[in-house]
Amino acid sequence: MGAWKLSLGAWLLVLLSLTQAGRNFRLFRQYILQHREEQAIKEASLHLGLLAQSPASGLWNPPIESTIRQPLDHFNRQDQLTFNQRFWINEEYWQHPSGPVFLYIGGESALSMWDVLSGHHVELAQKYGALLVALEHRFYGASLNPDGLQDQNLMFLSSQQALSDLVSFHLFITQKYNLMSNNTWICFGGSYPGSLSAWFRLKFPHLVFAAVSSSAPVRAQLDFRGYNKVVADSLLNPVVGGSKECRDAVAEAFSIVDSLIHAGHLEKLAKDFHSCGALKGTSDLFEMVSNLADIFMGAVQYNDEGVQWGSVASLCRIMTNQTGSPYQRLMVTNKVFLISMMQQCLENSHEEVLRELRSTNLSVSGVGERQWFFQTCTEFGYYQTCEDSTCLFSHLISLPSELDICAEVFNVSRDRVQEAVAFTNEYYGADCPKASRVLFVNGDIDPWHALSVLRNQSRSELALLINGTAHCANMMPSRPTDPLPLIQARKWISAQVGEWLELAQKITGDH
Ligand SMILES: *[C@@H]1O[C@H](CO)[C@@H](O)[C@H](O)[C@H]1NC(C)=O
Ligand SMILES: *[C@@H]1O[C@H](CO)[C@@H](O)[C@H](O)[C@H]1NC(C)=O
Numbered sequence: 001m002g003a004w005k006l007s008l009g010a011w012l013l014v015l016l017s018l019t020q021a022g023r024n025f026r027l028f029r030q031y032i033l034q035h036r037e038e039q040a041i042k043e044a045s046l047h048l049g050l051l052a053q054s055p056a057s058g059l060w061n062p063p064i065e066s067t068i069r070q071p072l073d074h075f076n077r078q079d080q081l082t083f084n085q086r087f088w089i090n091e092e093y094w095q096h097p098s099g100p101v102f103l104y105i106g107g108e109s110a111l112s113m114w115d116v117l118s119g120h121h122v123e124l125a126q127k128y129g130a131l132l133v134a135l136e137h138r139f140y141g142a143s144l145n146p147d148g149l150q151d152q153n154l155m156f157l158s159s160q161q162a163l164s165d166l167v168s169f170h171l172f173i174t175q176k177y178n179l180m181s182n183n184t185w186i187c188f189g190g191s192y193p194g195s196l197s198a199w200f201r202l203k204f205p206h207l208v209f210a211a212v213s214s215s216a217p218v219r220a221q222l223d224f225r226g227y228n229k230v231v232a233d234s235l236l237n238p239v240v241g242g243s244k245e246c247r248d249a250v251a252e253a254f255s256i257v258d259s260l261i262h263a264g265h266l267e268k269l270a271k272d273f274h275s276c277g278a279l280k281g282t283s284d285l286f287e288m289v290s291n292l293a294d295i296f297m298g299a300v301q302y303n304d305e306g307v308q309w310g311s312v313a314s315l316c317r318i319m320t321n322q323t324g325s326p327y328q329r330l331m332v333t334n335k336v337f338l339i340s341m342m343q344q345c346l347e348n349s350h351e352e353v354l355r356e357l358r359s360t361n362l363s364v365s366g367v368g369e370r371q372w373f374f375q376t377c378t379e380f381g382y383y384q385t386c387e388d389s390t391c392l393f394s395h396l397i398s399l400p401s402e403l404d405i406c407a408e409v410f411n412v413s414r415d416r417v418q419e420a421v422a423f424t425n426e427y428y429g430a431d432c433p434k435a436s437r438v439l440f441v442n443g444d445i446d447p448w449h450a451l452s453v454l455r456n457q458s459r460s461e462l463a464l465l466i467n468g469t470a471h472c473a474n475m476m477p478s479r480p481t482d483p484l485p486l487i488q489a490r491k492w493i494s495a496q497v498g499e500w501l502e503l504a505q506k507i508t509g510d511h
């Protein structure tokens with residue numbers, strides 16, 4: 001009757017089902033956001049000649065930054081509660097009074113004035129004489145109600161509320177500038193805001209004439225195992241410096257990690273990967289394997305960002321170095337990551353991760369992890385699991401583990417997450433939204449493309465899949481070093497925007 005005597009490995013597989021918060025991934029994202037802002041400052045400063053003349057000299061009109069008062073709950077007008085939502089306006093390129101309006105949609109993190117000064121949408125505004133406006137997403141950055149991020153307030157955080165915020169903002173801008181029907185609105189966004197961009201056109205076609213939706217995971221999915229499938233393909237892709245040797249070395253290194261876990265060599269693992277504390281129990285081990293996987297996931301997702309150590313090519317250089325075993329190369333990779341992120345050690349404490357996600361401390365800049373995690377639990381899922389046989393990382397990264405965090409942090413049960421995901425797809429149409437005049441842009445290196453629209457749906461619902469680029473690459477400012485497929489993609493996007501504006505002219509002219 002030894003049937004209930006589980007092996008240690010099987011026991012860990014059961015109990016390790018706790019969480020994949022991906023603390024390292026958050027660090028990676030924060031780093032990328034900061035890097036982007038620094039790049040934007042550099043590009044915009046060059047453009048504005050600020051390097052030669054200080055801003056104080058008065059030659060430069062900074063964008064307008066202000067806030068509008070929004071109902072906290074658009075769906076209950078008897079509720080008088082409001083919050084202040086931040087926005088930015090750049091009037092520099094606008095052909096007053098009939099030029100178009102380009103709306104840049106925020107989400108998942110704070111916005112800043114650089115969002116109306118730098119990026120492909122800014123280049124397009126310059127080309128087409130557009131008024132540039134950007135709206136920060138509710139509950140991110142400074143766009144918060146005074147009660148902050150407490151659980152009971154987060155119920156007003158949803159994509160439906162966010163789209164209604166865009167409606168109010170449209171009205172506000174229209175009144176502020178006395179806009180007419182011949183001021184054509186086009187909206188832009190990338191990642192989750194890319195979905196909002198498509199959905200704003202889908203649900204409010206009378207307000208926005210067309211939408212560019214970049215790297216938008218419009219199909220919600222509970223178990224997003226496709227993410228790590230693309231990560232494996234990208235580590236294999238020679239276009240970005242991947243190879244079969246690289247992919248195989250990563251897989252081998254993680255299988256050694258798993259066997260060390262199964263054999264109970266926790267002290268060795270803690271030492272080899274510079275764990276901040278002893279690996280206390282199964283939940284900490286789980287954080288560790290997630291943290292190690294995060295380094296590769298981040299490098300793939302943000303491959304184009306020009307971060308030297310954090311690209312597929314540089315990780316693959318380490319992982320295919322013939323000195324040392326793949327396991328030792330994984331140790332080197334981890335060390336390089338820690339040094340680059342200026343971390344003393346690898347934080348693998350599950351308790352610490354929960355503490356951070358539960359913290360209602362406000363940060364007016366950067367990523368909003370608590371808020372975004374809440375949105376995954378109540379709308380989108382998107383849990384990047386590793387149970388699929390093609391996954392290179394630790395197979396301990398499982399769906400139940402990810403879902404448990406929704407319960408642990410927000411008291412949202414697994415069933416409710418599943419129901420929420422199904423509702424989101426029903427509400428927006430998943431990857432067959434039946435909209436019109438939307439351009440979906442994706443990069444084939446980017447794991448998120450697996451949940452987006454990759455093929456033309458109709459004559460006006462178009463898709464563009466870029467060879468060799470990662471998450472939202474097309475939204476970045478043009479650089480001389482851009483690969484040809486990216487240059488061509490931006491040209492196509494620009495031509496499409498031009499076509500829409502011409503069409504809009506014709507339509508309003510007919511009236
Ligand atoms: C835009 O529309 C308004 C009113 O509909 C009209 O007065 C104006 O001349 C139009 N402007 C252009 C450039 O067509
Ligand atoms: C390979 O690893 C060895 C030992 O860690 C190191 O000295 C060498 O610089 C590495 N080579 C490359 C190309 O990274």
Ligand SMILES: *[C@@H]1O[C@H](CO)[C@@H](O)[C@H](O)[C@H]1NC(C)=O
Pocket residue numbers: 355356359361
């Ligand atoms: C939140 O802020 C308080 C006070 O500044 C600080 O002591 C605490 O460590 C912060 N919590 C987190 C999770 O950052």
Ligand SMILES: *[C@@H]1O[C@H](CO)[C@@H](O)[C@H](O)[C@H]1NC(C)=O
Pocket residue numbers: 411
């Ligand atoms: C968690 O949610 C359940 C119902 O969904 C509720 O009965 C329970 O009181 C909640 N627990 C806490 C601590 O809020």
Ligand SMILES: *[C@@H]1O[C@H](CO)[C@@H](O)[C@H](O)[C@H]1NC(C)=O
Pocket residue numbers: 455456459462463
């Ligand atoms: C999608 O439609 C556009 C515009 O009609 C066309 O240029 C493009 O080749 C189409 N793409 C595919 C993959 O068929």
Ligand SMILES: *[C@@H]1O[C@H](CO)[C@@H](O)[C@H](O)[C@H]1NC(C)=O
Pocket residue numbers: 239467468
């Ligand atoms: C992407 O471009 C590379 C050349 O840079 C080519 O070998 C490969 O076949 C292309 N991939 C696709 C899917 O078109």
